[in-house]
Amino acid sequence: MRLTYENNSKYKAMKEPVDESRDEVVIHFAGDSGDGIQLTGGQFTETVELFGNDISTFPNFPAEIRAPIGTLAGVSGFQLKFGSVEVFTPGDRFDVLVVMNAAALKINLKNLKPGGIIIANTAGFDNKNLKLAKYIDGANPLIDHSLDNYQLHAIDITKMTREALKEFGLSVKEVDRCKNMFVLGYVYWMFSQTPDNTIKFIRNKFKKNTEIAEANIKALKTGYNFGDTNETFKTRFRIKAASLPKGKYRNINGNSALALALVAASHKNDLDLFYASYPITPASDILHELSRHKNFGVKTYQAEDEIAAACAAIGASFGGSLAVTGSSGPGIALKGEAIGLAVMLETPMVIINVQRGGPSTGLPTKTEQADLLQAVYGRNGEAPMPVLAASSPKDCFDVAYEACRIAVEHMTPVLVLSDGYVANGSEPWQFPESKDLKEFNIHRPKGDEFVDEQYLPYYRDENHVRPWVVPGMKGYTHRVGGLEKEEKTGNVSYDGNNHELMVKIRAEKIEKIADFIPQQEINRGETGADILILGWGSTFGAIETATKELIEEGLSVAHIHLKYLFPFPSNLGELLKSFDKVVVPEMNRGQLTKLIRDKFLIDAQSISKVKGLPFTVDEIKEQVLKFREYANQK
Amino acid sequence: MQTKNKSNGHGETLTAKDFATDQDVRWCPGCGDYSILKQIQTILPSIKVPRENIVFISGIGCSSRFPYYMNTYGMHSIHGRAGAIVSGLKAVNPELDIWMITGDGDSLSIGGNHLIHLLRRNFNLNIVLFNNQIYGLTKGQYSPTSPKGQISKSTPFGSVDRPFNPITLALGSEGTFVARAIDRNPVHMREILSAAHDHKGASFIEIYQNCNVFNDGAFEEFTDKSLKDQNTLYLENGKPLLFDNDSKGIILEGFKPVIVDMDSYSPDDCWIHDEEDKIKASILAEFFDYTEERGKLPRPFGVFYKNQRNTYEQVFQDQIDLYRSKREADLDSLLSGNNFWEVK
Numbered sequence: 001m002r003l004t005y006e007n008n009s010k011y012k013a014m015k016e017p018v019d020e021s022r023d024e025v026v027i028h029f030a031g032d033s034g035d036g037i038q039l040t041g042g043q044f045t046e047t048v049e050l051f052g053n054d055i056s057t058f059p060n061f062p063a064e065i066r067a068p069i070g071t072l073a074g075v076s077g078f079q080l081k082f083g084s085v086e087v088f089t090p091g092d093r094f095d096v097l098v099v100m101n102a103a104a105l106k107i108n109l110k111n112l113k114p115g116g117i118i119i120a121n122t123a124g125f126d127n128k129n130l131k132l133a134k135y136i137d138g139a140n141p142l143i144d145h146s147l148d149n150y151q152l153h154a155i156d157i158t159k160m161t162r163e164a165l166k167e168f169g170l171s172v173k174e175v176d177r178c179k180n181m182f183v184l185g186y187v188y189w190m191f192s193q194t195p196d197n198t199i200k201f202i203r204n205k206f207k208k209n210t211e212i213a214e215a216n217i218k219a220l221k222t223g224y225n226f227g228d229t230n231e232t233f234k235t236r237f238r239i240k241a242a243s244l245p246k247g248k249y250r251n252i253n254g255n256s257a258l259a260l261a262l263v264a265a266s267h268k269n270d271l272d273l274f275y276a277s278y279p280i281t282p283a284s285d286i287l288h289e290l291s292r293h294k295n296f297g298v299k300t301y302q303a304e305d306e307i308a309a310a311c312a313a314i315g316a317s318f319g320g321s322l323a324v325t326g327s328s329g330p331g332i333a334l335k336g337e338a339i340g341l342a343v344m345l346e347t348p349m350v351i352i353n354v355q356r357g358g359p360s361t362g363l364p365t366k367t368e369q370a371d372l373l374q375a376v377y378g379r380n381g382e383a384p385m386p387v388l389a390a391s392s393p394k395d396c397f398d399v400a401y402e403a404c405r406i407a408v409e410h411m412t413p414v415l416v417l418s419d420g421y422v423a424n425g426s427e428p429w430q431f432p433e434s435k436d437l438k439e440f441n442i443h444r445p446k447g448d449e450f451v452d453e454q455y456l457p458y459y460r461d462e463n464h465v466r467p468w469v470v471p472g473m474k475g476y477t478h479r480v481g482g483l484e485k486e487e488k489t490g491n492v493s494y495d496g497n498n499h500e501l502m503v504k505i506r507a508e509k510i511e512k513i514a515d516f517i518p519q520q521e522i523n524r525g526e527t528g529a530d531i532l533i534l535g536w537g538s539t540f541g542a543i544e545t546a547t548k549e550l551i552e553e554g555l556s557v558a559h560i561h562l563k564y565l566f567p568f569p570s571n572l573g574e575l576l577k578s579f580d581k582v583v584v585p586e587m588n589r590g591q592l593t594k595l596i597r598d599k600f601l602i603d604a605q606s607i608s609k610v611k612g613l614p615f616t617v618d619e620i621k622e623q624v625l626k627f628r629e630y631a632n633q634k
Numbered sequence: 635m636q637t638k639n640k641s642n643g644h645g646e647t648l649t650a651k652d653f654a655t656d657q658d659v660r661w662c663p664g665c666g667d668y669s670i671l672k673q674i675q676t677i678l679p680s681i682k683v684p685r686e687n688i689v690f691i692s693g694i695g696c697s698s699r700f701p702y703y704m705n706t707y708g709m710h711s712i713h714g715r716a717g718a719i720v721s722g723l724k725a726v727n728p729e730l731d732i733w734m735i736t737g738d739g740d741s742l743s744i745g746g747n748h749l750i751h752l753l754r755r756n757f758n759l760n761i762v763l764f765n766n767q768i769y770g771l772t773k774g775q776y777s778p779t780s781p782k783g784q785i786s787k788s789t790p791f792g793s794v795d796r797p798f799n800p801i802t803l804a805l806g807s808e809g810t811f812v813a814r815a816i817d818r819n820p821v822h823m824r825e826i827l828s829a830a831h832d833h834k835g836a837s838f839i840e841i842y843q844n845c846n847v848f849n850d851g852a853f854e855e856f857t858d859k860s861l862k863d864q865n866t867l868y869l870e871n872g873k874p875l876l877f878d879n880d881s882k883g884i885i886l887e888g889f890k891p892v893i894v895d896m897d898s899y900s901p902d903d904c905w906i907h908d909e910e911d912k913i914k915a916s917i918l919a920e921f922f923d924y925t926e927e928r929g930k931l932p933r934p935f936g937v938f939y940k941n942q943r944n945t946y947e948q949v950f951q952d953q954i955d956l957y958r959s960k961r962e963a964d965l966d967s968l969l970s971g972n973n974f975w976e977v978k
Contacts, residue, residue: 050975250974267965274726294957299725304751308718315722318709341712434965464932471707471730479701483708
């Protein structure tokens with residue numbers, strides 16, 4: 001059956017091309033950061049999701065908002081893998097590369113599979129663009145046969161879009177902005193997808209400017225028709241719907257999932273949500289998302305700096321709100337002292353670190369996992385606190401919700417690690433119903449915390465948790481502070497024995513959280529396999545896929561992915577010791593590896609990548625295979 | 635958490651003593667901080683707020699020990715950050731009566747950013763800045779309010795920094811209540827503290843406070859019996875600027891303040907203090923530096939400037955109330971979004 005749009009019979013009559021069936025396909029859209037690449041990728045994502053494919057996406061853009069046009073530094077990309085099978089990553093190498101200019105080709109060609117398809121806008125390959133893309137002597141790859149090993153679709157997209165839209169009376173600039181829709185239409189045709197959803201989207205987006213809306217739709221249809229009528233392309237791809245578990249789905253990116261979890265945790269537990277933040281890439285979208293939900297009583301506070309954001313959250317926590325501050329590495333460094341205060345006060349608070357490349361300002365728009373040790377150890381004094389990490393965009397919801405639970409139930413700040421990859425990447429999410437969300441056990445005073453009618457703010461339960469008392473509660477006035485406090489009374493104490501006791505109590509309180517989190521499970525493979533691939537955070541998809549493929553290739557490997565990084569699940573040590581070799585792929589220089597070696601005296605080996613980009617499946621497989629000697633040597 | 639009770643708290647009548655804690659006050663004997671503690675404990679029973687709704691929050695420094703000595707809710711936080719903490723607390727709990735206790739190092743140096751933004755946002759709370767022109771807790775380094783040339787542990791040959799004028803800073807930060815008091819004049823300090831509490835908005839009070847260990851006599855010209863009359867000017871709204879037992883007055887020649895002898899002028903000729911006039915408040919704030927041109931001007935005490943402006947917490951809450959009334963908070967529809975699909 002041919003796909004149609006808007007039930008327009010005109011498109012039904014066309015001749016059938018040759019269909020090629022595929023399980024999964026990787027497409028990479030690339031162009032100038034002003035070319036609308038992110039929107040194009042986003043629309044394609046929505047469409048195939050509605051069709052029923054599983055998908056994983058990865059937007060990759062430059063740090064500059066509008067880097068100089070046509071330059072290598074200005075290339076923006078959107079990669080996605082979609083399939084009829086379960087998809088864990090946006091893919092290593094592309095089947096299809098869409099490039100709007102020479103720079104986009106130059107940067108991305110190395111990751112195109114041999115024989116892969118290139119869709120190139122020839123207008124982006126004029127002398128000026130070739131020079132900007134640093135092609136030697138302006139050599140044009142579209143005509144010099146250097147691309148003979150690929151299927152090249154060289155189309156003057158700019159010209160065809162201008163031609164199609166000439167009766168609209170729009171400026172050249174406005175017309176050229178529609179060329180991404182031509183591309184999208186063309187790609188829809190190529191993958192047997194209907195443009196209907198995007199037409200709906202355009203109508204809604206430009207409902208105040210119908211002329212722009214119609215121009216975009218026209219460009220979209222022109223691109224689609226061009227695929228249909230052009231004699232040169234005979235192959236169309238067909239990717240069947242995936243067999244996802246039954247239920248309701250939506251697309252979600254990591255930052256949105258995180259924001260929704262905070263709203264859900266507060267709403268479900270009748271706590272006011274206070275989110276304090278200072279603008280920083282790639283965490284700002286959490287602030288943007290939350291600021292839209294005032295109808296849930298969400299209080300978002302754009303503070304004067306990172307420190308103020310953390311401290312305002314402490315103030316809000318003292319005042320009884322579910323208090324959260326979010327940032328990225330550099331901002332977390334600034335918040336360090338305040339987080340230490342929250343540890344000392346023993347007040348609930350969630351700190352989100354959407355990691356990026358470091359140190360210092362580093363690579364603001366690129367991803368990395370190099371803040372793990374900062375999260376676990378980055379405060380003065382003995383200041384333990386729970387650390388959790390999200391492994392995928394949708395997992396951000398579960399992890400942030402769980403962080404709120406731990407903070408409130410154990411009266412402690414909790415640090416959540418996300419990163420640029422899961423923050424901006426998206427996937428289908430089988431979202432929960434509010435009735436299925438956990439309710440928190442909030443500790444209020446029971447009445448036995450008094451001596452001589454004096455309230456003891458640091459009187460604890462059997463898990464060392466003190467009650468959450470907030471100003472306004474009569475009969476409980478008390479003072480808290482950053483100075484060491486006497487056990488139970490909370491009065492200032494400089495006594496050495498008391499200090500040692502308090503340090504131990506605070507440490508044990510966090511260690512005991514291990515009794516209130518799930519046991520670690522094996523994500524794939526069996527206990528006692530020869531090689532364990534141990535991961536945390538956003539490497540999940542690549543490790544899971546690599547493990548699956550290695551098992552299929554006959555290797556005895558398993559995958560364990562950690563959500564709880566501090567404290568570790570109580571069975572982790574025993575579990576790890578059942579494997580002959582533990583290897584740890586991380587986008588850092590071996591930080592989890594250090595923690596594992598330190599905690600369990602296991603000779604875990606690091607697989608490191610710090611290129612600002614996620615691991616590819618092949619990179620992990622290749623590195624794991626270096627440890628093949630450990631296979632079958634029990 | 636209503637604060638409308640006629641008597642303090644819940645029918646009980648409290649006294650200053652009820653606001654003292656069982657903790658030993660650990661300031662050095664003779665420290666000006668004692669006076670400030672006493673005046674605040676004295677006025678609190680009269681402000682008619684239940685004790686459990688009062689919160690004292692401080693940063694770090696000698697002054698910042700203050701919350702431990704107040705039998706209310708309190709937090710002794712980290713250096714410079716009290717301003718940020720009170721902002722978060724007031725934003726989520728507008729009904730609390732919040733007092734921020736800070737010092738010249740705490741709020742004018744390490745916490746300077748928070749102070750200016752706190753004043754700009756105009757949360758309804760009180761900021762009491764103890765200014766002793768020295769770092770006392772760290773044993774005697776010069777501070778951002780120490781006069782140029784100050785000999786201290788870190789400036790054995792005299793400081794080369796120009797000091798901040800906290801009043802100008804507060805006015806420049808869009809403060810809506812800006813006042814100065816001094817530890818040795820408790821009656822006046824209580825008046826100012828009460829006026830600050832009554833003001834709806836961020837009230838900023840700079841209190842000159844003598845550090846008798848590391849900077850003794852820093853404010854002597856304003857406290858010494860033989861000097862203070864000629865060097866101090868007490869501001870009263872609607873009243874002429876008179877000082878030195880009303881023997882001298884201040885007139886304005888254009889924007890230039892001039893000291894005149896009251897033998898040849900009448901009070902009506904003098905500058906009449908208008909708390910709501912920000913331009914005049916700015917001129918008054920400049921009674922700080924000695925200049926050859928205008929000679930030595932007396933140091934003003936009292937309310938320099940006071941004006942009403944919306945408080946942050948009010949506008950913040952109004953916006954939430956508005957959107958709550960417009961759109962139902964349905965968690966399930968938030969979770970599903972508008973573009974969900976079903977796999978059957």
